[in-house]
Amino acid sequence: MFEFQILAKDPRSKARRGLFSTPHGQIETPIFMPVGTLGSVKGLAPEELEKAHAQIILANTYHLYLRPGHELIARMGGLHRWINWPYPILTDSGGFQVFSLGAGSKKGGNKVKISDEGVEFKSHLDGSRHYLTPEKTVEIEHALGADIIMALDECAPHDSDKNYARQAMERTHRWAEKCQKRHLELEKDKNLPLHPAQALFPIIQGTVYDDLRIESAQFIKNLDTPGIAIGGLSVGEERAVMNHVLEILEPHYPANKPRYLMGVGTPLDLLEGIERGIDMFDCVHATRIARHGCFYNATGRHHIANEKFATDPLPLAPEDPQNPTTKFSRSYIRHLVKENEMLGIRLLSINNLYFLLKLMEETRLSISSGNFIDFKELTLKNFHDIT
């Protein structure tokens, strides 16, 4: 289980094509993973995710822990069965929520108390206080039963000073060790109900400091887990900074394990990441912009509310007749979105996920045929962030 086969490498970049085996099926990489925060990719049913060619989806440990609670989901047979998604699932650790609630941030660290033992935070739902340790995070993720589970990390702000960045990185390393220890214990624990194997991915931190990033990559590599992740990017820093960090990191990853760049991204970010050796991505962006009326197609990002679409008989993405929304005109979808009919946002969401997943398919083919760089250039040349 959790074998990672590298099927092809691009001769002119660090891009690679792979196949990652999990208990709920194989994942073809590079891959984009739609986000189902509360156990549902917003607005979409599992069959629509299949139509969009999703292979693996995310769920958020922080949210599901607070409501309805991981014990309830375990009692209902685990996440896969409960949400009706028989394919691979990844759960995050809640670490990013710790960050986004304000720990270490200049704006306000008062909502979160962080120490080596773990993190105390207030629920965004009712203000109740909760305490997450690395061990407890792993226990929750075992109860949820995802195929890939993330270690607890501290995602320091990109503008942290080096001293804080180091502190957060070192804590992330200690937590990764604790997560791994508890994970191995739970895997061996015969008293637990039988459940499929899970892969723990620890997370490289170090913000924007080259030496910290390299130190972190070496530490994480030494844990010898089935895969690793890169955290703390795409959190406000410039795109050039992210690309630089990924270039610095690349020689220090384990060569033959999947690398997951967390919280990225846009079509451009995906291609930039792949060029620098990334295999897996997740982001709420595609479905979030759909809820704001935006859609992707080969020419760029567009806003359906634009008056020019009122009588436009074309589908959202006329270049691709396989797009699952192809039967619906922009004119009708614009009407639905303007009238707040749920179907409108749903069609934009399906379109946007399908667009990114199709981009990943084409990327994989371009890697196999050795022309990823040409493919990337042509794609971006046609793709404008136009209204």
Next chain:
Amino acid sequence: MFEFQILAKDPRSKARRGLFSTPHGQIETPIFMPVGTLGSVKGLAPEELEKAHAQIILANTYHLYLRPGHELIARMGGLHRWINWPYPILTDSGGFQVFSLGAGSKKGGNKVKISDEGVEFKSHLDGSRHYLTPEKTVEIEHALGADIIMALDECAPHDSDKNYARQAMERTHRWAEKCQKRHLELEKDKNLPLHPAQALFPIIQGTVYDDLRIESAQFIKNLDTPGIAIGGLSVGEERAVMNHVLEILEPHYPANKPRYLMGVGTPLDLLEGIERGIDMFDCVHATRIARHGCFYNATGRHHIANEKFATDPLPLAPEDPQNPTTKFSRSYIRHLVKENEMLGIRLLSINNLYFLLKLMEETRLSISSGNFIDFKELTLKNFHDIT
């Protein structure tokens, strides 16, 4: 076109089974028609309506006239093509909106000015003033292109005095004649873009007065249209009053044409109407209660927010494994609804429509086998409005 074949009659009631032919396919009666006010049955895609066994859906002329406008829809190829529903569609006339905006009501007739020529009203969207005549209504409905189009009527409140009820009824009759005249003109007009035939259904009014209802039925029957409708019921009067009016009316309908009871109903109302010779129904009830967290199954109406469903592994309607929502547990759907995830309301909506449409299927079979009354009694015996 618009043939109505009666396939079976129940020996112990006025229930009948039929087949109504339209340009977009046949409709098996008795049938329930889901309501897609703005050209979308709230939350559902056409393929889900098919899975719920919908044969014909409604759209609201009043809403589509105001936004995006019937000319736009005509320009986009008509309603069927625009909304991606290749099966039969019925459009109402806007008459009911006239009523619900307050004409003749004790609460406030100030928003609507009604005269023999037509009705002047303020848009609920922006307060702009609009004028609908019977002729204009038919012109709008021709532009939309539904298979069945309704004549403009005045739906007087159920508590109108007899004088007003007569006035409204007589106006409804004059409008029906005007609608029919304009409809026949438009059908002959060679300058119009080719479009399939449409059936105009005029509407019986007369509120709760037996003699007015009979007079109205006779007038409407004499127009010799492909079908007729009964309006002004299920608008606040007691159920016994509705049933009484339907019994009074039954001998006065055209025998071999479909009869459509507008704005009804609940599972009980459907069966009561069918027993009294009704063939077609529409109502927003099933999808509206879904948006409030309610679902139907064989034992009655339930509220998904009920605590007892939190860990309930059963599907919404365990008695029917063909139900299109059967893969999802009540536990998961409750979570989705409580978290305002769109998928929750969507699953409840599909379930409720499927429930009513399956009830219609079973009703048709019971009519064919001559035991509709037993079927009705057994169904209602098990069905309680619980939780």
